[in-house]
Amino acid sequence: MEDEPSSRPAGRPRDPGVAARVLTAVQDLLITNGYAGTTIAAVAQAAGTGKAAVYRRWSGKADLVVAAVLALNAPVSVPDTGSLRDDLVECAMHYARGDERATRVLASLLSEIGHDPQLFDAANRAIGRPPVAALVAVIEQWVRRGAISADVPTELIAGIIPTAAFGSVTLRQRTLDTQTISDLVDHVLLPALTGAHGSSTQLL
Amino acid sequence: MEDEPSSRPAGRPRDPGVAARVLTAVQDLLITNGYAGTTIAAVAQAAGTGKAAVYRRWSGKADLVVAAVLALNAPVSVPDTGSLRDDLVECAMHYARGDERATRVLASLLSEIGHDPQLFDAANRAIGRPPVAALVAVIEQWVRRGAISADVPTELIAGIIPTAAFGSVTLRQRTLDTQTISDLVDHVLLPALTGAHGSSTQLL
Structure with missing residues (x-):
């Protein structure tokens, strides 16, 4: 568990990797367990963090799933091959x-x-x-x-x-x-x- | 509850309406509750029958859902309008x-x-x-x-x-x-x- 402790002193930067791992875990769980089977507890465990670290960033499951979906956004380039x-x-x-x-x-x-x-x-x-x-x-x-x-x-x-x-x-x-x-x-x-x-x- | 009693004497015909009501109830429950929320108990209740009447006809949920899906089959006519x-x-x-x-x-x-x-x-x-x-x-x-x-x-x-x-x-x-x-x-x-x-x- 490499979570930030809840007693994290003010000013200490949050681990930016936690957010990315949480969003990837949400995507993984949606694929394998479906929406109903994607719980905050399972997400936190899969991301190697605690539920508190998830709730500090997202208000709840709906908010978290929206963020995980938006994180899938990848720009698609427009080809110009001449044909x-x-x-x-x-x-x-x-x-x-x-x-x-x-x-x-x-x-x-x-x-x-x-x-x-x-x-x-x-x-x-x-x-x-x-x-x-x-x-x-x-x-x-x-x-x-x-x-x-x-x-x-x-x-x-x-x-x-x-x-x-x-x-x-x-x-x-x-x-x-x-x-x-x-x-x-x-x-x-x-x-x-x-x-x-x-x-x-x-x-x- | 207009179920056939489980003590139905041999030779008494089954109510053919029960099977149709059960299959319609399965379709309704799939639409409103999803697959996971479609239980034999809920199906029996919605169809106004008992779980035993369901299990007499279908071996279980998978079998029942397949039957409910097949019951949706409606022939689609092939038009011939001249255009x-x-x-x-x-x-x-x-x-x-x-x-x-x-x-x-x-x-x-x-x-x-x-x-x-x-x-x-x-x-x-x-x-x-x-x-x-x-x-x-x-x-x-x-x-x-x-x-x-x-x-x-x-x-x-x-x-x-x-x-x-x-x-x-x-x-x-x-x-x-x-x-x-x-x-x-x-x-x-x-x-x-x-x-x-x-x-x-x-x-x-």
């Missing part, structure tokens, strides 16, 4: 890269999200939105270049692969495979964006 | 028709489905598959008529709206709205199937 198809594939491959951690955390929260607007907002901002925003940015980049009509419903089309990835992880417990992603780009996204099918021989 | 777009819209509107009961039951089982192949299979056969199969049948009908190339990845494209509906119900607790469904048909399915966008003024 619309390659930009779309590179963006979409985010969903095949094995790091389904964020999606598994999201899946563990499904029973709660509908009843907790703050949690829904955190999950959307940290997990749902960043990769979709990168796909939207790719599409808008190619609208500016004239390859895609400005009338195309960008958000609707950008949401197809993220939604498929969510369904795959929550229902089948596995990330989208690279073949499905490139098929979706070639046979769904490109026709919807440009009217032309992609060639599946260009990549992979 | 590919209208056939697709009519099929897809299944997901806007307010009967999200099956999808809510499915959402309640997400924490279990990955660990229970029998439950996954039952959920897929009863909830996931029938509406997708109807969309596949519509597409195949129009492939035979020559309006769609036989090279099109039918299953992939037929899965787009069901997957969007699943994401909407599980994440946002609401069914897909009719505008999103017709936008998906016009701006995603039709371009992917035929290379041509649908006109959103044709319907709705």
Whole structure:
């Protein structure tokens, strides 16, 4: 137990590693035990600290889970390869890269999200939105270049692969495979964006 | 309590209504209490029967939940309106028709489905598959008529709206709205199937 003692003198800096370990422990417990099985006591134990150290930073479980979800937020870069198809594939491959951690955390929260607007907002901002925003940015980049009509419903089309990835992880417990992603780009996204099918021989 | 008494004489027919009430109660409890909160005792009470009547028919909770899921299976008809777009819209509107009961039951089982192949299979056969199969049948009908190339990845494209509906119900607790469904048909399915966008003024 490397917790800060509750008698910590004023002015002594808190161990910044404790907060990170606690948030990682919350994510781990959500994935393995679900929301109901994620208790402050179990979190503290898994993080090698005490319940008091958790309550000093977060007001309770709801607050802690929101923080753990927001900590999953990782920026997704917007590729610019010179090819619309390659930009779309590179963006979409985010969903095949094995790091389904964020999606598994999201899946563990499904029973709660509908009843907790703050949690829904955190999950959307940290997990749902960043990769979709990168796909939207790719599409808008190619609208500016004239390859895609400005009338195309960008958000609707950008949401197809993220939604498929969510369904795959929550229902089948596995990330989208690279073949499905490139098929979706070639046979769904490109026709919807440009009217032309992609060639599946260009990549992979 | 209108249960059959446990001293029911041999040959007296069982009340066939009990089984239907029990399965409906399981579905209701899954939706409101989740999988963990669905106990045989609660099911029996909600169905107005006794635990013994439940155990006479099903070996336990896993068996009972599989039966309740299979009982959700409703055939989805394959429309034949004379227009590919209208056939697709009519099929897809299944997901806007307010009967999200099956999808809510499915959402309640997400924490279990990955660990229970029998439950996954039952959920897929009863909830996931029938509406997708109807969309596949519509597409195949129009492939035979020559309006769609036989090279099109039918299953992939037929899965787009069901997957969007699943994401909407599980994440946002609401069914897909009719505008999103017709936008998906016009701006995603039709371009992917035929290379041509649908006109959103044709319907709705």
